[in-house]
Amino acid sequence: MTTKAETKTPRETVTLIDNSNGRTLELPLLPGTVGPKVMDIRPLYNDLGIFTYDPGYTSTGSCKSAITYIDGDNGILLHRGYPIEELAEHSDFLEVAYLILKGELPTAVQKTKFVGDITRHSMLNEQINFFFRGFRRDAHPMAVMCGVVGAMAAFYHDSTNIHDPHQRMIAGYRLIAKMPTVVSWAYKYSLGQPFMYPRNALSYSENFLHLMFATPCEEYKVNPVLARAMDRILILHADHEQNASTSTVRLAGSSGANPFACISAGIASLWGPAHGGANEAVLQMLTEIGTKARIPEYIGRAKDKNDPFRLMGFGHRVYKHYDPRAKIMQRTCHEVLDELGMKDDPLLDLALELEHIALNDDYFIERKLFPNVDFYSGIIFQAMGIPTQMFTSLFALARTVGWIAQWHEMLTDPDQKIGRPRQLYVGEPMRHYVPLDRRG
């Protein structure tokens, strides 16, 4: 894939000098369409015999990508060039999914076909029903998702050949289409309620609310305001550049693992409280804080290096400005709570006060810590009647679109090969075996 920038900019370079032996190496500087250039270090080890060292990859680009661009200093998020604010305002989740997957907004004909294809892949193989029954009723839904999504490879063999573009497309459609069914069945199973089946006449988000809250006993009417809010929340979570779970999917995919295994690995990575698990952790934190009077105590704990407590839903590796998704999420929070007659929700009140205090505290200002996408989502989900344990599953449902798009981009990039980082070895030098009877 040759990026637009590579075709027109003269060759710029960086020269490295190894002062321990005077050896030098000139490395190409590759420009992107926008954003920081990258220093192409591929010759580094062969030419200078040294590795780079970058735990957490704070300064390392792992790939070329044309899907999502984040300008963390200015709070900008683009999907295929379109600002997240415009997509959240004017688009819908499946249209954004099409854009992220295929690179362009669909025409009316393309959109109708794509929506129809996704709609008609939303049922799970009936045998998978029995997979859920192996879990305890109180199993964490992310554990269920890891298991069921990974096991889907055993049911959809005809879409596991990663070298066949048609099979890659079918696998992606199946995963995107079936995630609402998987997530809702994990929820229904935890309640001891019967599983609901997809309704093809409903939109993606309407169908998800139907799957989650309908029962066979009566007609369930989807609230259009809540369906629109859910659809916007899914848009906000669809993709986000090379975050931890997306990098996990790319690394798993680089070994040639099948798409279901790769997405299951992404779900596992997203589960962590520092990543997608933060929305669940925010609700737990707000519940623990309880009252505005206790906010200063928790702000103090967040600043105390001896206390592992962090302000969940605050801070971001890339955004050193307000996460644009958090602003849209806050607005959506007000819409949903107003619709549900909960505008005085104490949790929202507490969250707004916590945000106000933190944003005026030097510790957070100096470190450029702002609310991220996870700060408000849990308040909305709880107001909708979704239990805290399900929050990260909804994040995984939406992020499946980004994971599939990034996985596909990785497989079709000629530069890509199996991911295999090196290390700085700080262990013992070579030594020899000591028989048991001669050890101290």
Ligand code: SDX
């Ligand atoms: C997501 O990558 C993505 O794009 C992720 C995501 C996506 O869409 O995929 O955006 C989704 O994961 C959002 C982030 C959700 N996580 C949380 O809300 C958990 C709380 N946040 C922190 O754990 C933290 O901010 C991270 C993990 C998000 C980012 O951590 P970094 O980039 O490694 O930053 P850092 O730990 O080096 O922090 C820099 C400083 C440190 O203080 P000093 O050592 O400089 O004194 O800021 C402090 C940190 O202690 N800090 C916090 C803090 N976050 C950072 N202090 C208190 N509370 C916090 N939340």
